[in-house]
Amino acid sequence: MDRRPLAKFCLALLVCLTATTAVTAADKAAAKKVDWQPNLTAAHKQSLKTGKPILLVFGADWCFFCHKLERETLNEANMAKFINSNFIAVKLDLEKDEEAAKILKVKSLPATIVVNSDADMLANIVGYQKSESYAKNLRTALRMHQKLRQVSAEKTTTTK
Template identity: 30%
Template structure:
């Protein structure tokens, strides 16, 4: 075999190997029922979120996001994993994540046209407040506490 063919073959094998490792090490963002964002588990079905909110008597945080959204990535790596933010979200809210590319009709229902966008709802579906765009952990904590006090 000629050296050029051997080098080409080795390069192809290396590229395929890197692609395989890259795919295997990518984080799972969602499955059929849930999205896993910012270290939290989010329901993907808003109707299921309402059912849980009624059952547990909790407000709902609906997080509108997209994989291509750089500000969503910042929210998921800086704001949501914050210890205080994460604790309040896990204990006091029903979490619903809506991927704009998969569930655009839900975004339209709430007037959301770009991510990230967070809407806080009471257990009956009434809008309490909304946060359009990226906010840091301190601002997010302030909003969480205001929502908790209002319900």
């Protein structure tokens, strides 16, 4: 009995399964990343369009805890998914984005600031935090964001 057709079929099946696994692994890796916007202008436009608040994360190349925050907290799969679903994220460098840091009064790194599209401060998280406490602070910022939106909507309704 000639086994070559069976061997070819098994090899083709193995190639297909490997390719599918590679795509799935790539998709999973992409899902673990925060969708960082390139700059504040792009983030503001997207915030206006979606109604999501802006998450600003200040860091620096030399900052050990900035890298730790990104590696252990921000790149954690559930955290990245939570951030992508609820915020417009922008990563800023303290030295390159010095003016924004001055305006927002960033004094220590890492610093996470959450603002709405009207630049109302919703949260100011200073330092490294593990995922649980970081998420808790972000949820508090989201609640504040919702309250401000509700108040704004009520003002609009009563002035008409």
